[in-house]
Amino acid sequence: MIWEELIEPLIAIDLDAESYEDVMEQIGGLLIREGYTKASYTEALIAREKEFPTGLDVDGVGVAIPHTDVSHVNKAGIAIGILRNPVTFIQMGTDDETVEVRLVFMLAVVNPNEHIDQLQRIIAIIQDKDVLNKLLKVKDTNQIIEIIKEKEKTL
Amino acid sequence: MKKKVIVACGGAVATSTIAANKVVELCKKNDINVEICQIRISEIESNLPGTDLIVTTSKVKRDYGVPLITGMPFISGVGVEKTEAAILKVLKG
Numbered sequence: 206m207i208w209e210e211l212i213e214p215l216i217a218i219d220l221d222a223e224s225y226e227d228v229m230e231q232i233g234g235l236l237i238r239e240g241y242t243k244a245s246y247t248e249a250l251i252a253r254e255k256e257f258p259t260g261l262d263v264d265g266v267g268v269a270i271p272h273t274d275v276s277h278v279n280k281a282g283i284a285i286g287i288l289r290n291p292v293t294f295i296q297m298g299t300d301d302e303t304v305e306v307r308l309v310f311m312l313a314v315v316n317p318n319e320h321i322d323q324l325q326r327i328i329a330i331i332q333d334k335d336v337l338n339k340l341l342k343v344k345d346t347n348q349i350i351e352i353i354k355e356k357e358k359t360l
Numbered sequence: 361m362k363k364k365v366i367v368a369c370g371g372a373v374a375t376s377t378i379a380a381n382k383v384v385e386l387c388k389k390n391d392i393n394v395e396i397c398q399i400r401i402s403e404i405e406s407n408l409p410g411t412d413l414i415v416t417t418s419k420v421k422r423d424y425g426v427p428l429i430t431g432m433p434f435i436s437g438v439g440v441e442k443t444e445a446a447i448l449k450v451l452k453g
Binding site: 253256257261262263264270272273274275297299300305314317318320321324325328331332350 | 369371372373375378381393401416417419432434436438448
């Protein structure tokens with residue numbers, strides 16, 4: 206279950222970020238601080254985002270799922286950021302189509318094939334527009350965990 | 361006959377894992393014997409021999425001479441059925 210792995214130090218609400226690079230530094234910084242990823246993680250995220258963007262337009266709601274090579278990761282985890290103002294990301298699978306993002310699910314992946322169930326759960330959460338809209342309205346980190354817990358009961 | 365499908369993304373970390381799993385499930389449901397090769401975009405060329413289909417979740421500009429289908433719908437959830445139909449058409453055709 207995803208909600209069982211979510212911890213408050215890896216969740217940022219009302220995050221004030223100016224660009225996607227800023228998002229990477231701030232949310233990636235949480236993963237580094239908590240020991241999930243190496244110091245090289247943030248820079249690797251930005252480099253990878255430039256080449257292989259991770260923005261998604263989920264039926265009008267902008268979401269990004271930044272992640273990078275396993276060599277920058279110590280242990281698997283997820284950091285979540287709800288941005289105060291939208292930040293422009295490039296859409297996955299495109300060069301130049303943009304999407305305005307306020308929801309960021311940052312993944313620290315160690316061994317993808319061992320975590321296929323977790324990855325699929327994250328995708329199921331991201332594909333649910335109702336869940337995304339609820340997440341955009343939260344006031345504290347516990348609410349995020351509760352919303353994801355409720356969603357996972359249906360999976 | 362066994363079909364070889366390359367599933368590739370930028371780092372072979374997250375999105376290609378999801379897409380690869382979807383292709384495996386789809387083939388199982390349709391009695392297609394499939395071998396999945398989950399790799400990075402940059403590794404496609406060296407894994408080409410014998411490949412029937414390439415599914416990617418990143419933009420690929422090159423023509424590898426093998427049918428290429430975007431696996432993005434498996435991530436965004438939009439247009440999954442159409443993508444599955446396109447994959448089946450290549451693998452059954």
